[in-house]
Amino acid sequence: MPRKTVAGFLNDHIVSTLAGVTEAGRPLFLKIPYNGQGPLEELAAYDSRMIVGILGGSAGTTMGAFQLIHDAWKHGAKVALLRRKINLSEHPLAFIELLRRVVDGEVQPLEAVKIYHSILQKSGIRPQKHLQQDTQLTTNKMSYR
Numbered sequence: 001m002p003r004k005t006v007a008g009f010l011n012d013h014i015v016s017t018l019a020g021v022t023e024a025g026r027p028l029f030l031k032i033p034y035n036g037q038g039p040l041e042e043l044a045a046y047d048s049r050m051i052v053g054i055l056g057g058s059a060g061t062t063m064g065a066f067q068l069i070h071d072a073w074k075h076g077a078k079v080a081l082l083r084r085k086i087n088l089s090e091h092p093l094a095f096i097e098l099l100r101r102v103v104d105g106e107v108q109p110l111e112a113v114k115i116y117h118s119i120l121q122k123s124g125i126r127p128q129k130h131l132q133q134d135t136q137l138t139t140n141k142m143s144y145r
Helices: 003-019 037-046 062-074 083-087 092-103 109-123
Strands: 029-033 051-055 079-081
Touching: 003 029, 003 037, 029 037, 029 079, 037 051, 037 062, 062 079, 062 092, 062 109, 083 092, 092 109
Parallel strands: 029 051, 051 079
Antiparallel strands: none
16 A cells, blocks of 8 residues: 555544444544545544544754644644653653644743753753754654555
């Protein structure tokens, strides 16, 4: 199957499965990998009562995490499950606070990475990645191959 058709294929299966479930049995929450803008918007629009949440995937870079939550929120996700990204960060509380600020539109992802590194420096915490490396975008899409 060509890579560009995988997200649509997965959405078709999710919607087909949900179509066979009565309203009383329909889930309130759908947890899915982030497969890009279009597929996420499709699922978020399918049933406005269902809360669409995205999975975070591997730890990656701080920029990858902040860009992921920015894009997912912008395109319909209402929950982000970023367990590894948070747990593996140097300063989980600062990381979560900046994720919230990105979602609220107070800061853009790149600015949030710079603020995060500033907080690490002020706290005397050595970053796992240098700022230049941590501002690189890691892929947010899941691979099914």
